[in-house]
Amino acid sequence: MDEGAHTGATREATDAATPALDVSDHAPTARLALAGAAATAVALGVAELVSGLSGGDHSLLTAVGTSFIDRFSGPLKEPAVRLFGTADKPALTIGMVVVTLALGAVVGVLGARRRWLAPVAFGAAGLVGVASAVADPLASVPFAVAGAALGVLAGVGTLRALSRLAVGRPAVTTTRTVTERPIEYPSDRRADRRQFFGWAGAAGAFALVAGAAGRAAGSRSNVEAARSTITLPRPTGTTIAPSPADGMLGVETGTGAGKLSPYLTPNDAFYRIDTALLTPQVDLASWRLKVAGLVDRPFELSYADLLALPQVEETVTLSCVSNEVGGELVGNAAWTGVPLSTLLERAGVQAGAGQLVGISVDGFTAGFPTSAATDGRVALVAVGMNGEPLPADHGFPARLVVEGLYGYVSATKWLSEIRLSPWEGVDGYWIPRGWAKEAPIKTQSRIDVPRGNAVPAGRVPIAGVAWAPGRGVSKVEVQVDDGPWQEARLGEVRSDATWRQWMLPWDATPGRHRLRVRATDGTGQTQTEAESRPDPDGATGWHERTVTVVET
Ligand SMILES: Nc1nc2c(c(=O)[nH]1)N[C@H]1C(S)=C(S)[C@@H](COP(=O)(O)O)O[C@H]1N2
Numbered sequence: 001m002d003e004g005a006h007t008g009a010t011r012e013a014t015d016a017a018t019p020a021l022d023v024s025d026h027a028p029t030a031r032l033a034l035a036g037a038a039a040t041a042v043a044l045g046v047a048e049l050v051s052g053l054s055g056g057d058h059s060l061l062t063a064v065g066t067s068f069i070d071r072f073s074g075p076l077k078e079p080a081v082r083l084f085g086t087a088d089k090p091a092l093t094i095g096m097v098v099v100t101l102a103l104g105a106v107v108g109v110l111g112a113r114r115r116w117l118a119p120v121a122f123g124a125a126g127l128v129g130v131a132s133a134v135a136d137p138l139a140s141v142p143f144a145v146a147g148a149a150l151g152v153l154a155g156v157g158t159l160r161a162l163s164r165l166a167v168g169r170p171a172v173t174t175t176r177t178v179t180e181r182p183i184e185y186p187s188d189r190r191a192d193r194r195q196f197f198g199w200a201g202a203a204g205a206f207a208l209v210a211g212a213a214g215r216a217a218g219s220r221s222n223v224e225a226a227r228s229t230i231t232l233p234r235p236t237g238t239t240i241a242p243s244p245a246d247g248m249l250g251v252e253t254g255t256g257a258g259k260l261s262p263y264l265t266p267n268d269a270f271y272r273i274d275t276a277l278l279t280p281q282v283d284l285a286s287w288r289l290k291v292a293g294l295v296d297r298p299f300e301l302s303y304a305d306l307l308a309l310p311q312v313e314e315t316v317t318l319s320c321v322s323n324e325v326g327g328e329l330v331g332n333a334a335w336t337g338v339p340l341s342t343l344l345e346r347a348g349v350q351a352g353a354g355q356l357v358g359i360s361v362d363g364f365t366a367g368f369p370t371s372a373a374t375d376g377r378v379a380l381v382a383v384g385m386n387g388e389p390l391p392a393d394h395g396f397p398a399r400l401v402v403e404g405l406y407g408y409v410s411a412t413k414w415l416s417e418i419r420l421s422p423w424e425g426v427d428g429y430w431i432p433r434g435w436a437k438e439a440p441i442k443t444q445s446r447i448d449v450p451r452g453n454a455v456p457a458g459r460v461p462i463a464g465v466a467w468a469p470g471r472g473v474s475k476v477e478v479q480v481d482d483g484p485w486q487e488a489r490l491g492e493v494r495s496d497a498t499w500r501q502w503m504l505p506w507d508a509t510p511g512r513h514r515l516r517v518r519a520t521d522g523t524g525q526t527q528t529e530a531e532s533r534p535d536p537d538g539a540t541g542w543h544e545r546t547v548t549v550v551e552t
């Protein structure tokens with residue numbers, strides 16, 4: 001007598017025989033969704049682990065995020081930065097994971113009745129990952145393919161197993177022939193549920209550990225160790241003017257709110273703008289700087305080769321084109337490096353090379369007229385920033401710095417190639433995204449102090465910075481309410497390439513006051529009052545602050 005006959009069970013087969021899970025009664029939708037999310041987490045964790053083993057490069061998720069940035073940075077840059085500030089990149093990573101898990105939950109629910117759905121959905125996601133890795137110079141394609149394949153297998157397998165547990169065994173009604181009445185055995189749904197949540201939790205925990213391990217493996221090559229062993233060569237060729245003393249205007253300087261910006265912006269306070277989801281960690285041993293394109297003698301330099309060339313130190317103010325009037329996306333640093341002209345002479349620039357394009361290890365590009373590298377302005381392959389090797393965030397091991405041009409057309413970080421190109425037909429990263437191809441930095445000025453609604457009455461300084469790199473600042477004027485424009489005292493500068501601190505003593509009287517500032521550059525041009533947005537070639541207008549002065 002077989003068991004079925006003995007017990008008269010009406011148990012339905014739920015395994016291999018049926019094509020899809022039986023979710024005929026009340027499908028445990030929430031549990032299937034959780035199964036989908038947990039399986040997706042496992043897939044992501046395995047993919048991150050395997051692709052992270054390539055070491056130092058972009059994992060699958062980072063490659064996908066990078067291609068997302070490249071695709072949508074045009075329309076999304078401004079709102080993303082406005083919404084998340086410099087946390088926009090972590091926000092993107094978290095957002096990607098959350099959206100993927102949510103999609104996984106949907107696949108978990110819909111896939112219970114459609115066996116083909118999970119393999120198709122996971123497979124499609126894997127292909128997106130591989131395609132992103134192929135397009136990402138910092139991703140390893142073989143590791144990405146292996147990560148995607150194993151991730152898909154792990155995800156589909158986990159989903160199948162968890163879904164089965166999620167649906168559970170159907171209720172078993174048993175009629176024992178030896179008794180008079182049918183007995184309904186509890187189907188032990190509680191045990192099923194416990195088992196399901198146990199395994200789903202284990203899958204989630206495994207995913208977290210695998211993902212974290214993959215990320216840790218990926219960030220193995222960290223440039224901090226390399227940086228700390230580097231001694232920058234002493235700059236030669238120029239005499240370095242002593243740094244204008246901060247405080248010479250009698251105003252406290254510092255990087256916090258309520259202080260005048262120091263003449264030199266400390267590296268850790270220097271604004272950071274780039275498209276890199278993760279700061280590229282460049283391995284010095286294999287890094288080369290190529291000089292190529294329309295040149296007679298293309299060549300390559302190692303880091304040691306670059307340091308062995310004569311170095312100069314130049315102080316240059318760098319600004320982002322996205323800087324709003326009064327904004328913080330501007331800084332002034334002393335850059336150590338090799339003049340671009342040195343490298344161009346060695347390479348021999350050919351006729352028709354109207355554009356110098358900087359290319360970074362992660363594929364970012366920025367181009368400017370080749371003449372800017374030879375017309376006498378500061379134009380460097382910089383290796384040092386304020387006396388230290390370039391910080392990783394600011395382009396270690398080398399970047400371009402060109403006086404008077406916004407960063408997006410000039411200041412390529414993590415530089416890997418200088419390519420001499422025609423002006424027409426070659427566009428840097430931001431040009432097809434709606435930004436001007438030629439972008440000299442506009443004359444601007446900013447009020448740093450005072451600010452807020454508790455300015456003590458009496459004599460207080462109105463002070464800030466003004467810049468017109470390449471032209472220099474010859475005059476700064478301040479207006480209080482509708483009063484006359486008054487000339488501010490100017491700080492000393494090392495050159496016209498840098499910003500200038502300015503200060504006007506003010507006898508502040510209680511009440512609300514509007515303070516305005518405008519600068520005049522070295523050619524006698526006063527910055528325009530007309531307000532324009534940062535796009536396509538830099539914001540204009542006068543910075544104003546409203547403050548409230550209170551009796552002390
Ligand atoms: N490789 C790379 N270099 C880059 C960018 C980038 O996205 N990638 N952004 C540019 C822009 S838009 C600016 S404003 C400057 C900012 O330099 P910083 O981050 O050192 O202040 O870097 C430029 N160099």
Ligand SMILES: [Mo]
Binds near residue numbers: 273319320321407
């Ligand atoms: Mo920028």
